[in-house]
Amino acid sequence: MGVDRREKRSPRRARTLMVAGLGVGALLQAGLVWAGPLVGTSSFKWASSSQVRALLAKDNGTAQGTTVSYSGPVARVVIEVPQPEFPFPKFEIDHLRNPTLVLPAGATVKFTFINRIKDFSHSFQVTKTAPPFPMFPKLQPVMAGTELSPASTGAKVAYANFTWHPAAGHYYYVCAIPGHAKMGMFGSIVVQ
Numbered sequence: 001m002g003v004d005r006r007e008k009r010s011p012r013r014a015r016t017l018m019v020a021g022l023g024v025g026a027l028l029q030a031g032l033v034w035a036g037p038l039v040g041t042s043s044f045k046w047a048s049s050s051q052v053r054a055l056l057a058k059d060n061g062t063a064q065g066t067t068v069s070y071s072g073p074v075a076r077v078v079i080e081v082p083q084p085e086f087p088f089p090k091f092e093i094d095h096l097r098n099p100t101l102v103l104p105a106g107a108t109v110k111f112t113f114i115n116r117i118k119d120f121s122h123s124f125q126v127t128k129t130a131p132p133f134p135m136f137p138k139l140q141p142v143m144a145g146t147e148l149s150p151a152s153t154g155a156k157v158a159y160a161n162f163t164w165h166p167a168a169g170h171y172y173y174v175c176a177i178p179g180h181a182k183m184g185m186f187g188s189i190v191v192q
C-alpha cells in the first residue's frame, strides 16, 4: 500500500524519465508480459541515506581490477544502482561497475539490492542465460531475485535482501527491464 502511494507521487517526472531513457512505459509493460512471470519477487524495504551507508558497509568482498571476490561461509554482496544512471544504467558493487563476482561453491550468498534511482525501477536477476541480451531478455532466473524494484522517492531508498545457495558454475546477474541488459546492465558470476 505504502509503495503504491509513493509511486504515484510524481507521475509527470516518472514519465519524463521513461521517455528520456528508453522511450517507453508501454515497452516496459510489454517486456514484462513478454518475459512472463519471473521466479518470485523479494519484498522491498525503505532506507534513509545513513541506513544505505550501513548496508553498503556490509559487503565483505575484496575488489581487485574488475573482480570482487568473496570467501568464507557467508558472502555478503551489496549491489546498488547508483546515480546518475545516464547515459547507461549500471550495477555497482564495491565501487566497481558491473564487476565479475567470484563466489565459493557451498557458501550462503546474502544479496542486498539497492535502487537509488528516483522514479525509475530496475531489477536484479541471476541466470545462466549468457549475453548478448536482446531488448526483451528471457532470463529464466535460477533464484528468486527482484522483478521491478520500487523507485526510490524523496529521501527514502528502496532495497531488498535475498539469499542464494549456488552450485558451481558460471552465471550472470542481469537487469530485466527492457533494454537495460542490452545496454550493458549485467555482470558475470563465477562460483567455484
Ligand SMILES: [Cu+2]
Pocket: 089, 121, 122, 123, 175, 176, 177, 180, 185
Ligand atoms: Cu535496469
